[in-house]
Amino acid sequence: MMMEIKRNILLNPGPSTTTDTVKLAQVVPDICPREQEFAGMMKGLREDLLKIVHADPAKYTSVLFCGSGTINIDVCINSLLPEGKKVLVVNNGAYSTRAVEICQYYGLPHIDLRFPVDRLPDLSLVEKTLREDPDIALVHTTHHETGTGILNPIREIGALAHMYGAVFTVDTTSTLAMLPIDMEESHIDFCMASAQKGLMAMTGLSFVIGNRAVIEESKHYPKRSYYCNLYLQYEFFEKTGEMHFTPPVQTIYASIQALKEYFAEGEEEKWKRHTRVFRAIHDGLDELGFRDVIRREWQSGLVVSVLYPDDVNWDFEKIHDYCYDCGFTIYPGKISTTNTFRLCALGAIDEQDIKDFFVVLKEALHTYHIQIPVPYKETMG
Numbered sequence: 001m002m003m004e005i006k007r008n009i010l011l012n013p014g015p016s017t018t019t020d021t022v023k024l025a026q027v028v029p030d031i032c033p034r035e036q037e038f039a040g041m042m043k044g045l046r047e048d049l050l051k052i053v054h055a056d057p058a059k060y061t062s063v064l065f066c067g068s069g070t071i072n073i074d075v076c077i078n079s080l081l082p083e084g085k086k087v088l089v090v091n092n093g094a095y096s097t098r099a100v101e102i103c104q105y106y107g108l109p110h111i112d113l114r115f116p117v118d119r120l121p122d123l124s125l126v127e128k129t130l131r132e133d134p135d136i137a138l139v140h141t142t143h144h145e146t147g148t149g150i151l152n153p154i155r156e157i158g159a160l161a162h163m164y165g166a167v168f169t170v171d172t173t174s175t176l177a178m179l180p181i182d183m184e185e186s187h188i189d190f191c192m193a194s195a196q197k198g199l200m201a202m203t204g205l206s207f208v209i210g211n212r213a214v215i216e217e218s219k220h221y222p223k224r225s226y227y228c229n230l231y232l233q234y235e236f237f238e239k240t241g242e243m244h245f246t247p248p249v250q251t252i253y254a255s256i257q258a259l260k261e262y263f264a265e266g267e268e269e270k271w272k273r274h275t276r277v278f279r280a281i282h283d284g285l286d287e288l289g290f291r292d293v294i295r296r297e298w299q300s301g302l303v304v305s306v307l308y309p310d311d312v313n314w315d316f317e318k319i320h321d322y323c324y325d326c327g328f329t330i331y332p333g334k335i336s337t338t339n340t341f342r343l344c345a346l347g348a349i350d351e352q353d354i355k356d357f358f359v360v361l362k363e364a365l366h367t368y369h370i371q372i373p374v375p376y377k378e379t380m381g
């Protein structure tokens with residue numbers, strides 16, 4: 001089949017730029033997802049997801065949901081807390097704040113252990129909190145706070161959670177299938193992602209990878225949601241090989257193709273490519289004089305948060321629109337106290353795409369009479 005599809009370079013934090021083969025994998029004969037053929041495909045998909053995080057299928061399983069990545073956070077938190085116990089959220093960004101809000105919506109006892117968004121969490125405070133509150137049964141954090149680009153020390157947080165007998169759930173939505181992850185090594189009981197980020201597939205499919213014994217145990221926990229209960233979805237998969245409710249059929253086809261491409265590229269090669277892209281982003285920003293928010297040694301290698309320059313002509317919307325018209329999508333930041341935009345190294349892109357982007361960005365700066373190198377007031381940075 002011949003089809004010309006315009007290639008846009010998405011520098012936003014997901015959905016990511018996809019290959020044409022992944023896009024076209026969705027164009028298939030119509031199928032009822034209750035057919036055996038479709039259940040067989042999902043079985044293979046679930047097994048492949050475990051391989052990405054080196055999870056032993058005897059101990060771990062993956063459970064699929066129809067929804068964006070936030071559904072995973074909702075599912076894990078509302079399903080994995082025993083009656084009368086407490087959630088500890090190690091929170092230094094917008095995505096962990098989302099987990100706190102989920103606790104609030106379900107009325108779950110929780111501790112919102114907050115740290116500044118541009119800092120790593122203080123592990124001694126995490127430990128103190130765990131030591132002083134034996135009711136904490138679930139520790140949750142975000143691996144990579146996509147809003148800022150900071151990478152959290154999940155291995156250390158996981159070790160602390162386990163030392164105090166808590167289950168450790170990690171939002172790995174913006175690292176899984178990009179930054180190599182090993183479940184056991186990082187003391188992760190549950191991790192999660194959606195198909196449109198690291199996997200470079202389409203929106204609509206999300207998945208939780210987790211410890212089977214803990215899911216089995218959660219059968220006895222309060223059922224707080226009908227649609228978003230982990231045990232119910234797991235049990236349905238175990239019994240029938242299917243999702244409880246209608247799956248995102250075409251996204252599943254795309255995800256299966258994306259997984260083939262993931263394994264063909266290889267975990268290490270893929271991470272090297274993201275790293276190449278990330279370096280090219282830094283090089284381009286440095287050349288134009290832009291400043292980033294997070295200390296470089298704390299950055300994930302996937303997202304750069306850039307401070308707005310102090311130029312009277314700077315207008316993010318105008319720069320965005322100029323780049324967008326040339327096929328490059330940039331994205332606002334997610335820090336309430338600082339004006340930032342983000343450039344991300346996700347997706348099926350490489351170094352040359354970033355070089356091409358910076359040619360366009362430079363043109364945009366010229367067009368709107370923004371000084372190069374971009375100016376910052378002395379007090380900043």
Ligand SMILES: *Cc1c(COP(=O)(O)O)cnc(C)c1O
Pocket residue numbers: 013014068069070071095142144145146171172173174194
């Ligand atoms: C993208 C993302 C999510 C999911 O966000 P949706 O808007 O539901 O797709 C969750 N956590 C992190 C860290 C993310 O980057």
